[in-house]
Amino acid sequence: MKLRILPSLLALFFISLLVAVSCTPSPQTSTSGNSAATPTNTKPIQFGFSAWPGWFPWQIAQEQKLFEANQVNVDLKWFDGYLDSINALRAGQLDANTQTLNDTISSVAAGSDQVIVLVNDNSTGNDKIIVREGINTIADLKGKKVAAEEGTVDHFLLLLGLKKAGLTQADIQFQPLETGAAAAAFVAGQVDAVGVFAPFTTKALSRPGSKELFSSKDFPGAIPDHLVVTRQLINQRPQDVQALVNTWFATLDFMRENQAKAYEIMAKRAGVSVAEYQAYDAGTKIFTLEENLQAFNPGNNMTSLRYAAEEISKFLVESGLIKQAPNLNQIFDDRFIKAYAAKQKS
Template identity: 60%
Template sequence: MKRRSLLLGAAGAAFLAACSDKSDAQSASGSLTLGFSAWPGWFPWQVAQEKGLFTKNNVAVELKYFDSYTDSLNALATGNLTCNSQTLNDTLSSVSGGSKQTIVLLNDNSTGNDQIIAAPGIEKVADLKGKKVAAEQGTVDHYLLLLALEKAGLTEKDVTFTPLLTDAAAAAFVAGQVDAVGVFAPFTTTALGRAGSKAVATSKDFPGAIPDTLSFQSQYVADHPDQVQAVVQTWFDTVAWIKANPAEAVSIMAKKGGVSDADYKTYDAGTTIFTKEQNLAAFESGTDATHLDFQAKKIAEFLVSTKLVETAPPLGGLFEPKFVKAVR
């Protein structure tokens, strides 16, 4: 499974014109396809489907699960999805490449479930100098690695970066083929299976750096606000259902994630699901990491400076809080 790629921009833009007819047809019909992939903050969509919460809110949703997160990004950018669960980072990358997207919901912040895990003898990020480090190139865990190196006074040139798919990177680390690895839950569980290994940096160290959101095709938001509202309402209904039925919810989400209920529970602290009040605060303009517009500017600067995108994405109209405001 892949999650959280930052490299979509140019590739996604190349397909936009070719797929515009499909996107227009989808908007005209009002049909709604929602994509998600492997991340604890997005598995609640599976609960929503299995417990009939979309139907309760009178919205017909085709839920599409992607083993490859990158494929879900491409699907939204090319008009093959109405909306997708993706990081703010990846939305910015897509928008930079020409995709027209609107963020209507903040699902969660990563608060520890993205990790840089190192072999025994490596006590801190600075100790990675000269070491072999694996991560999926362009993913948010690559981004986390760069942030951690920067904080330690290093750059990617100070390590031997080994680009591998996330599952392969975790396996290579366990096999002793690399000295450290950047991975996300549930692959953190795999990587920590190496005796004596530990996380030397996590997303908890960079508050607000990795927001996870629901991004719609902008035209669909303009044409079908009632359906968008119903999806956002369903999210908060689902969060309430999970709180009232924790054991059953964990079983549903763990099964979808391919892990045990016990392992899934360990991810709880590392993914902070946002309440309506936290959403509203995040959508407000601000000057610190708790605000989406501040974080978007910071991420955009980082993406350009590291050449992960060629041009800074336009931020005007990217965030639309009216749907969260209208939640009952």
């Protein structure tokens, strides 16, 4: 579920914004500035994020001091490995983290008390299964070496694709590797296929003859990405959770009004050129306020988070990624989205 540690988020992405208004821990880096400049004396919220087009905007929030503008003290920590950020939240080393729905369900199933308070985006193509030359169908993966970060989002995507073709993980030679390492192994010719997310897709596709076999675009609504916080943070500091949500929408406003600067900041954090980053635009759909409100409502398809959670939970159990489905009744809390929406109307 979670191992997406991060193509085309931003052309369509910014257009949508204009219209509407993704073991041994790898190094983590604090990107915060001088905490003395923060307009609050409370203990900093330990906030993790990692490589994914829908989460790079948090770097903008940091650099443009939007956390401070919304009166919240945040120590924003960058994780080179997505799974490490997930494990850090589970271990109580973080108060908040950026995570997919399936990875959050897995954490809750493992006993972690986590709550989704915001939808950042939906993956619409930036999670990919990339294959070498000669592999043309999912059925062609049978017996082949396929790498992905075990138990993460692109492992989840791989299993979805296999199931669609009537296969299971037992039909392939699964190679569990951290996302960056998986991309490198694929480029080096050590595996036949790889499950990666942007920006690691760029590296994987640099292998001559490689191509996308399928992506999250083929499974609409299966990979939503979120701001996830501990229940303890909600109980003890609800005003700061609200401030995090407010900061997100302030960041989207900044991106809409300062597109060139926003691209520059996000591309730098991603370690790619602005042109390369813009290629990710169509693969990530950033959610507007209205889309957030709709997503938290009950429904009977994958556009509803509650419905999606039930379906994903069943799949995770069937695939052996979790032992039993967790109680999903308290995994979502839309009060902060609703409060922000009410404030915009007043």
